[in-house]
Amino acid sequence: xxxxxxxxxxxxxxxxxxxxxxxxxxxxxxxxxxxxxxxxxxxxxxxxxxxxxxxxxxxxxxxxxxxxxxxxxxxxxxxxxxxxxxxxxxxxxxxxxxxxxxxxxxxxxxxxxxxxxxxxxxxxxxxxxxxxxxxxxxxxxxxxxxxxxxxxxxxxxxxxxxxxxxxxxxxxxxxxxxxxxxxxxxxxxxxxxxxxxxxxxxxxxxxxxxxxxxxxxxxxxxxxxxxxxxxxxxxxxxxxxxxxxx
Numbered sequence: 691x692x693x694x695x696x697x698x699x700x701x702x703x704x705x706x707x708x709x710x711x712x713x714x715x716x717x718x719x720x721x722x723x724x725x726x727x728x729x730x731x732x733x734x735x736x737x738x739x740x741x742x743x744x745x746x747x748x749x750x751x752x753x754x755x756x757x758x759x760x761x762x763x764x765x766x767x768x769x770x771x772x773x774x775x776x777x778x779x780x781x782x783x784x785x786x787x788x789x790x791x792x793x794x795x796x797x798x799x800x801x802x803x804x805x806x807x808x809x810x811x812x813x814x815x816x817x818x819x820x821x822x823x824x825x826x827x828x829x830x831x832x833x834x835x836x837x838x839x840x841x842x843x844x845x846x847x848x849x850x851x852x853x854x855x856x857x858x859x860x861x862x863x864x865x866x867x868x869x870x871x872x873x874x875x876x877x878x879x880x881x882x883x884x885x886x887x888x889x890x891x892x893x894x895x896x897x898x899x900x901x902x903x904x905x906x907x908x909x910x911x912x913x914x915x916x917x918x919x920x921x922x923x924x925x926x927x928x929x930x931x932x933x934x935x936x
Contacts, residue, residue, distance in 0.1 A: 693917060695720035698765045700757075702748060702806060703775030705729040707875030708825065711904035712772050712911050717741060719912065724761040724768075726806075727775065748775060748802035754809045762813075770821045770915050771810055773803040778877055782837035795839035800846050807854070811863075818862040821915050824851045826867040826926045828933050835871075848926050855924030866914050866922055871930030874901040897932030 699716045703709035704725030713723045713735055722740045725732055730745045742764045746753040761768060776799045779791060803824060814820030829835025830848040848867060855865040872878075872892045881888040893900050910929055913919055928934050 692719040697721045697769040698767060699770040699772065700724045700761055700768045701772045701774060702726045705732050707877055708873060708904045708907045709774040711908035712774060715908040715912055722765040724765060726757055748806050749797040751805050754806045758809050767813055767817060768810055772823050774825045775802055776825055779837040779840040784838045787838050792839045796843050799843035803847065814863055815861050821864040823911060823914055824867040826869040828869055828871045828928065828930050830869050830926055831934055851926060852924040859923045864920055865924065867926040868907060868910065869926050869928040870907050871933040872896050872901045873904055873907060875904055897935055902931060
């Protein structure tokens with residue numbers, strides 16, 4: 691029997707890409723999965739009896755509280771929080787980034803993570819256990835993985851994860867982050883547009899010479915949420931085909 695059997699997993703950004711793959715992986719492992727996204731179509735996930743969904747903007751604290759309340763009513767307390775929701779900024783420089791785009795990128799990639807985590811943390815502390823995995827990026831370590839707003843937000847996610855782990859490791863919480871590189875998801879569809887020259891360039895720049903699939907990130911997520919990784923705290927684990935070796 692999987693150690694995730696019967697666990698309650700909340701996944702943000704679950705309607706597509708990595709979040710979708712994570713949700714499916716935990717469903718296959720026997721978990722109850724509550725998927726949250728600003729989109730309303732959760733595809734094949736919705737056909738699963740152990741899946742429930744919620745559509746809303748997680749950068750709003752009131753929405754986060756409603757999400758947690760509904761999840762608890764459906765499945766009970768949350769054992770695992772996967773903060774996966776995020777958007778790109780089209781690699782825009784500071785001159786190309788207006789304040790509206792800056793605020794949108796930070797709201798989606800960082801503020802929503804803070805808001806939903808803040809609502810869930812007291813329940814985990816009360817229970818004396820809980821796992822949180824935040825979606826960082828290779829852009830959490832270096833420039834070039836996004837534009838000025840995305841790179842700033844993802845650097846902040848790394849800091850958020852480390853401080854959160856430091857503050858709560860002694861309270862039974864297990865907190866880490868994932869740092870994907872080139873993952874072929876709908877968020878990166880623009881790279882494959884036209885003749886796909888951007889996607890080819892990214893693959894060529896990756897030491898493994900290929901893009902990864904969301905399921906590969908989901909598989910590492912299962913490990914990072916497992917008892918096997920319980921002594922890891924505040925780690926930002928790259929899944930990047932060697933990108934950060936350069």
